[in-house]
Amino acid sequence: MKTNLKILYSLVFVFTLTSGCKKIENGFLSEGIRYKDNTIFCKRGMSLTMSDRINTDGSTPPYTFELLNLNDEATGQPAPDVFFKEFDILTFKPGLVFNAETDTTVELLNKKRETVKKAPMEFNTVSGQLVFNRASANLPLGRFNFDVKMTNPRGERVFPKLATIEIVEPTIDDMFKVTYQAASGSSAAEVFTGITAPKVTCTKISNDGARVILKIVDKNGNAFNPKNGEVIKRGDRPMFESHVKFNPVQVTDNSMICDFEVAPFPLAKLIGKDGTDWGFLNYYRIPMKYAQIDGLSANNVNPVFGFQLLMEGTYEVQVKLPTVTRIIQ
Incomplete structure (x- = not known):
C-alpha cells in the first residue's frame, strides 16, 4: 500500500512540474482588426488624402503592419506598378510653412519649397494608414483590395482583403x-x-x-x-x-x-x-x-x-x- 501511495505522489509531482513548465503565451493578437471604413477613397491629385488608422481590437503593442497583394478588384490581377512608382512633387521643406507677411514673391516661396520623389501612395507600417499625395493624379480609376500582415509580440497574422482602395476623381x-x-x-x-x-x-x-x-x-x-x-x-x-x-x-x-x-x-x-x-x-x-x-x-x-x-x-x-x-x- 505504501508503495502504491509513493507511486501516486510521484505521478502528482511529475504532473505538477510539467504543467508548471507550460509555455506562457506572450500577448494577444486579435483576429478582428479593421479599418473604420472598409472602403478607403483616394481623390486623385489632391495634395493630401489620409485613411483612418487600423483598429487593432485590443491587440498587444508594439505592432507593425505590412501591405500585401494589392490587386484590381475587378480582375484579381496585381495593381499596376504606377502605385509604387516615384514621381516628382513640389512640397514645403520639413519644418517650413507659408508666411503671408514675408513670402511675397516666387523666389521667396521657392526658398521654402523643394522637389521630392514620392510614390502616389504611402503605407504607414506603425498605424496602417494609407496616405495619398499630389502624385495620385497618375493613378487609374477603379477599386483595389489588399491584404495586411500584422506582427506583434504574440506573432504574426495575415488578414486577406482587409480593405479596398477606391480611386475617384475629386468633385x-x-x-x-x-x-x-x-x-x-x-x-x-x-x-x-x-x-x-x-x-x-x-x-x-x-x-x-x-x-x-x-x-x-x-x-x-x-x-x-x-x-x-x-x-x-x-x-x-x-x-x-x-x-x-x-x-x-x-x-x-x-x-x-x-x-x-x-x-x-x-x-x-x-x-x-x-x-x-x-x-x-x-x-x-x-x-x-x-x-x-x-x-x-x-x-x-x-x-x-x-x-x-x-x-x-x-x-x-x-x-x-x-x-x-x-x-x-
Missing part, C-alpha cells in the same frame, strides 16, 4: 469652396440698399498650371469689363490683388487672371495691419453707368465674395449677379 466641391457672397446697391450719396447676393461658381478647365480666371457677370452671363473700368476697387477694402502674393493680376476685357503657384489659394486668411480678419473676402464696385439693378435705379453695384481653391489646376470662377444687367456704353 468641384472637393477643389473649391465659397466662403462668402453678398451684394448691395449704393446711390451717389452712398446710401446702401441690400440686393440679391451673387452666385459664386467654379469650373475646372484643366489640370495644368495653377491659374484662376475670375469673371463678374450680369444675370444674362455678360461679363463686366475690368480693363474698361467696369469693375473697380472699393475704397481700402481687400480685393483679388490683396490675396495674390506671387504674380501680378492680369486684366482683360472680361476677366481678372491670377497664377497662384500653390494650393490652397488663397494660402492664408488676409489679416489687416490693424488686426482685422478679412478672411478670403473680395470687395468690388461696378459704377452705376455700367449696371442696372432690377427695381433700383441709379445705383452702383457692390459685390462682396470670398472663395478658396484647394488644388492646383486652371479654373474659371464666376461671380453672377442675378438682379443686375450690364449696360454697354
